[in-house]
Amino acid sequence: MSQSERTAKLSMFEKIGYGLGDAGFNFYWAIIGSYLLYFYTDIFGLAPAAAAWMFGLTRLIDALTDPAMGFIADRTQTRWGKFRPYLLFGALPMAGAAILTMSTPDLGDTGKLIWAYGTYSAMMLAYTVLSTPYSSLAGVLTADSNERNSIFGIRFFFAYFTGIIVGAATPDLAAWFGGGDEAKGWQLTMALYASVATILFWISFATTRERVQPPKAQQSSVGQDLMDLINNRPWLILFALAMIIMITIVLRGSSSAYYFKYFVERPDLMGLYIGLQMAAYAVGALSAPLLVRYIEKAKLLMVLMSIVGVLCIAYTFVPKPEANGVVTITVDEIVTLSADKLLGDSHQTGDQYRWTEDDKIFWIFKDRITLDTGLNATGGQIKLTNAKNKVISVIKTRTGPDGTVITDSSDLPIEIIIMFILNILISLALGPKSPVTWSMYADAADFNEWKNGRRATAMTFSAATFSQKLGGTVASIAIASVLASIGYSANQVQTGASQTGIVMLQTLVPGLFAFVALIALKFYDLSDEKLRQIQLDLQEREQ
Numbered sequence: 266m267s268q269s270e271r272t273a274k275l276s277m278f279e280k281i282g283y284g285l286g287d288a289g290f291n292f293y294w295a296i297i298g299s300y301l302l303y304f305y306t307d308i309f310g311l312a313p314a315a316a317a318w319m320f321g322l323t324r325l326i327d328a329l330t331d332p333a334m335g336f337i338a339d340r341t342q343t344r345w346g347k348f349r350p351y352l353l354f355g356a357l358p359m360a361g362a363a364i365l366t367m368s369t370p371d372l373g374d375t376g377k378l379i380w381a382y383g384t385y386s387a388m389m390l391a392y393t394v395l396s397t398p399y400s401s402l403a404g405v406l407t408a409d410s411n412e413r414n415s416i417f418g419i420r421f422f423f424a425y426f427t428g429i430i431v432g433a434a435t436p437d438l439a440a441w442f443g444g445g446d447e448a449k450g451w452q453l454t455m456a457l458y459a460s461v462a463t464i465l466f467w468i469s470f471a472t473t474r475e476r477v478q479p480p481k482a483q484q485s486s487v488g489q490d491l492m493d494l495i496n497n498r499p500w501l502i503l504f505a506l507a508m509i510i511m512i513t514i515v516l517r518g519s520s521s522a523y524y525f526k527y528f529v530e531r532p533d534l535m536g537l538y539i540g541l542q543m544a545a546y547a548v549g550a551l552s553a554p555l556l557v558r559y560i561e562k563a564k565l566l567m568v569l570m571s572i573v574g575v576l577c578i579a580y581t582f583v584p585k586p587e588a589n590g591v592v593t594i595t596v597d598e599i600v601t602l603s604a605d606k607l608l609g610d611s612h613q614t615g616d617q618y619r620w621t622e623d624d625k626i627f628w629i630f631k632d633r634i635t636l637d638t639g640l641n642a643t644g645g646q647i648k649l650t651n652a653k654n655k656v657i658s659v660i661k662t663r664t665g666p667d668g669t670v671i672t673d674s675s676d677l678p679i680e681i682i683i684m685f686i687l688n689i690l691i692s693l694a695l696g697p698k699s700p701v702t703w704s705m706y707a708d709a710a711d712f713n714e715w716k717n718g719r720r721a722t723a724m725t726f727s728a729a730t731f732s733q734k735l736g737g738t739v740a741s742i743a744i745a746s747v748l749a750s751i752g753y754s755a756n757q758v759q760t761g762a763s764q765t766g767i768v769m770l771q772t773l774v775p776g777l778f779a780f781v782a783l784i785a786l787k788f789y790d791l792s793d794e795k796l797r798q799i800q801l802d803l804q805e806r807e808q
Contacts, residue, residue: 272407272409273476280419283473286469289461289465290462294428297737309369313748319381324735326386326390331734334398335725341398350398351395355466356463356467360459363391367454368448396730397726403726404477404725410800415554421546425546426543432539433540439451497712500709500712513740519741528764528771529681531681533656534681541685545691557701565697566782569697573695574783575776577775578776580684586678589607590659593655599650601646601649620647621635622657751766
């Protein structure tokens with residue numbers, strides 16, 4: 266292999282092809298990070314404590330399978346390379362496991378729990394078989410640091426772009442596919458996502474090429490590979506850092522559904538909130554290659570996590586909207602709605618009311634249609650039948666003596682607007698995290714080769730994948746445990762400690778973890794200058 270081959274400049278076609286693979290992964294990961302716990306408690310019917318135990322115990326499997334997969338991938342030899350074949354052959358098992366995970370067979374409580382354990386474990390195992398080689402592939406496309414930054418920027422732009430689709434469209438897709446059957450809707454939605462993801466994995470396989478190879482005389486065992494990682498200080502710091510930051514991200518993502526359903530009491534905004542969150546992540550990820558040109562990676566992460574911490578703490582003080590004129594009907598019975606109660610504003614002479622229902626296909630295509638006055642609409646009240654899962658709004662206009670409108674309840678309350686703004690700003694700051702840290706993992710693999718004369722790319726990235734999954738699991742367990750301890754009951758009004766706990770999980774707790782990440786970053790010492798010297802030394806060895 267020539268030096269120009271090792272440090273090749275990649276075409277945009279190959280970078281996009283690689284990035285599409287992570288778009289495929291996020292048809293699964295965005296569900297896991299934002300909706301899976303909600304699915305288990307509110308759709309599947311598991312108790313929060315049972316879900317917490319399941320997430321914790323199944324993670325023990327990952328503790329073995331992630332490094333094992335790294336060891337296997339590093340020693341795979343095929344005409345397609347070490348890592349690319351897994352994208353070709355692992356896509357269909359991943360799709361099948363995910364669809365089964367989002368299926369709700371008619372079983373008793375014990376049967377449901379066994380089903381959840383089995384299918385979730387199978388899905389995470391299939392995810393490991395795919396994701397470890399895929400992540401490792403980025404480390405062997407090229408050894409050029411700037412090219413890697415570009416690769417990871419494009420990769421995570423596609424990842425978060427998929428997150429926008431999944432985060433925003435999933436509730437509406439599930440409702441549309443289900444036609445009143447929520448369980449069926451979530452299963453069919455996952456089937457759609459899995460089909461698209463499979464195609465994207467195959468595209469990534471077909472458009473990439475492996476160039477960076479381990480030293481020709483390299484011989485090592487799994488024990489030696491693990492010892493190399495344990496003695497790799499930059500990797501150890503990154504392991505802790507990735508876990509901490511993933512806890513921050515998953516805490517925000519997984520608690521969003523509960524936050525908007527039970528605190529804001531606007532579940533209709535859930536998809537839009539998570540969709541904009543993912544859009545901000547995408548913009549942040551796309552900015553990463555530009556930012557690291559001017560700020561070293563570790564310093565950049567310190568600045569970004571400081572911003573996240575401050576904004577999350579500020580978010581804690583945003584109050585609950587007193588009234589917003591919107592209600593989601595959750596019961597299948599006759600209901601009478603009062604405009605005064607929904608708006609928190611008593612009727613005055615001259616007030617006019619218009620009752621509406623959300624008419625939508627997906628989150629971005631929405632409209633409000635006026636309800637027929639034949640539905641018993643009298644002044645500030647309306648009686649509805651068969652209104653379960655419908656979003657009903659009352660729009661009240663109040664005019665002054667000169668006829669000008671001085672009150673229009675269709676506007677979003679200022680508290681909700683502030684929530685959205687803070688969410689976008691926090692997500693923009695978190696967006697560069699993934700491309701920057703994964704680029705740092707590739708640097709850690711180079712550092713290992715430079716220090717020990719051995720290269721274990723897949724082992725390095727498999728442990729990184731485990732770190733992220735461990736962080737996501739810790740966050741999910743924390744949320745489920747808090748819900749269990751505060752007396753959470755699915756699909757019931759939450760008050761007191763239950764509501765406060767949900768708010769803290771969305772705001773204060775992620776902020777505290779962001780500050781913990783700063784401590785880990787202070788010990789990272791792979792500077793840009795040191796990395797340049799490492800590459801020069803490796804080039805000399807090859808020559």
